[in-house]
Amino acid sequence: xxxxxxxxxxxxxxxxxxxxDIEAVVQAAPWFAPCMPRTGKPLSVxxxxxxxxxxxxxxxxxxxxxxxxxxxxxxPPIPQLLLDLWADVSGIAAPPExxxxxxxxxxxxxxxxxxxxENEFGAPVVSVSLGDTAVFRIGGTTRKGPTRSLRLxxxxxxxxxxxxxxxxxxxxxxxxxxxxxxxxxxxINLTLRRVTPI
Ligand SMILES: O=C(O)CCC(=O)C(=O)O
Ligand SMILES: [Mn+2]
Numbered sequence: 001x002x003x004x005x006x007x008x009x010x011x012x013x014x015x016x017x018x019x020x021d022i023e024a025v026v027q028a029a030p031w032f033a034p035c036m037p038r039t040g041k042p043l044s045v046x047x048x049x050x051x052x053x054x055x056x057x058x059x060x061x062x063x064x065x066x067x068x069x070x071x072x073x074x075x076p077p078i079p080q081l082l083l084d085l086w087a088d089v090s091g092i093a094a095p096p097e098x099x100x101x102x103x104x105x106x107x108x109x110x111x112x113x114x115x116x117x118e119n120e121f122g123a124p125v126v127s128v129s130l131g132d133t134a135v136f137r138i139g140g141t142t143r144k145g146p147t148r149s150l151r152l153x154x155x156x157x158x159x160x161x162x163x164x165x166x167x168x169x170x171x172x173x174x175x176x177x178x179x180x181x182x183x184x185x186x187x188i189n190l191t192l193r194r195v196t197p198i
Pocket of ligand 2: 113114115169
């Protein structure tokens with residue numbers, strides 16, 4: 001498997017610094033409510049982005065775009081701590097273009113899916129967890145294959161690269177109250193992605 005798990009890659013002080021950076025991102029680019037294409041069924045997470053491109057989900061589909069769907073403003077830049085992380089762990093000289101920020105309340109989850117809206121699968125997806133622990137599910141590159149469950153705690157980083165760049169994954173549930181990092185509880189996940197071909 002080419003999934004690298006880096007437990008507590010961010011120590012508690014670095015988690016607080018990163019959270020402050022994300023709070024500034026949210027000031028500039030407020031949370032929006034994504035929904036399923038066609039059906040319009042709301043997703044249980046709220047989202048925002050930073051970077052030149054941001055991932056959005058609305059009635060018309062899933063896509064990357066340079067502006068916030070509600071404000072029309074460009075996404076704010078990716079914080080330096082995350083650019084440094086990418087430089088350390090991605091193995092890719094080109095910078096990430098998108099950082100999707102997901103906010104999970106106590107009941108939020110994310111169904112099993114692949115990240116495949118990017119046009120560059122040679123670069124990994126680098127994912128950071130902050131706040132409450134998540135019960136994460138990861139499988140192979142077919143929907144029907146076996147999966148395993150693991151817990152992602154605050155400060156943990158996972159890198160999906162190589163043959164596992166297209167591994168199915170999702171969030172089964174959040175362990176509410178397992179962290180005090182977020183003042184109101186919950187979990188934030190950050191995923192750094194390369195979108196355009198290198
Ligand atoms: O929250 C997570 O850890 C996973 C998020 C995810 O898979 C995604 O946003 O595509
Ligand atoms: Mn994903």
